[in-house]
Amino acid sequence: MTGICYCDIVKCMNDKFFDNWTNQLRKGVLELCILNDIRNRKMYGYEIVRRLRKIDGLIISEGAIYPILSRLKRQGLVETSIQESAEGPPRKYYKLTQEGEQMVSQMNAYWQAMSGVTNSIEKG
């Protein structure tokens, strides 16, 4: 009985640790994915959500993407423009600024480096 309880507690702690870890990782990765997504062409908010939600495990809360876009805009990494839409009201399109371009290049390089490091450590 005691053994089962102890295992449950350890499992619960491990689950929590994994949840915290994935949450922290996901935040940074989501920003990188958004920046990469609008790197080649401008997109409107819902379009970005629609594309990113296809990636398993990346988005827990679809609404979280909008505050990130707003934050990136305030930081000068993306800019917006309003364009008429044939399907409804005008849409707000997001695209990278020059500063955003530089930032996403740096982020991608860092990501590659980190990924390489973790792979090499994993392989021993």
Add this chain to the structure above:
Amino acid sequence: MATLSEGAKRGLEDYLRQARAYLRGSKSVDADEVEQNVTEHIETELEGVPEPVSRDDLNVVLKKLGSPQQWVPAEELTWWRLFILRLRSGPEDWRLAYVSLSLLVAGFLILPYAPVCVILILVSFLISRAALSEAGDPEELKAQKWLLYPSLVVVYVFVLVGLLTWPLGVLVPVADEYERYFSRLQNDLDYWFMAFSVILAGLGLWWSVLAVVFLKSRKTVRTLFRPFADGYKSSWALLLLAISLGLMILSLSLGIVYYSYFT
């Protein structure tokens, strides 16, 4: 926008209100922009859903959007703001309003115990102001106004009456002293004439100063007496200035009448 059932309308309003409350707490995002994006998202997701959209259909969309609490990094919200937001935007977002009114009522119930009563009323006032700030637009509070505004009214009336009448506390003893100093003020009529004249002059002078301050700092007045002074205009201060000038003229006239006929 698709036509929503009554239940769905209420659900959407609640959700957007929650979103607004959390987003306003974050300094790094433009709350209006995010709200607009979220609204467009919901509209797009509801396209093609049989109308009127039911609460269940709306909930599917809102569930995918997630709780607005998840959108703002916890480190961006101060503990007290998080506390207020949780009180306001939990399943029962009327809690702040209930707490405010309960404290006010408790404050009045223990009126004889002055210090505690004052503290309770002040805390009730602060909670009401906090709820008002979180709502942003007072219209967002809807029926909660009935629970939040009483403490605001009590404190504002007290402050306003205090601001307007504190000189009486100085002027009445001054008038009394004046009467003793000039022994020729022999009868009651003399005394009341002089006392009334001094008090009117003092009040008129103070109110004119107050009117000029109110004229110069319109933003401060609006902030201090939110939400009742949201529509505050210069004409209010000009009216006070006109009344103060009237009082001073009346005081001067009384003085002239007194010296012309009684001395």
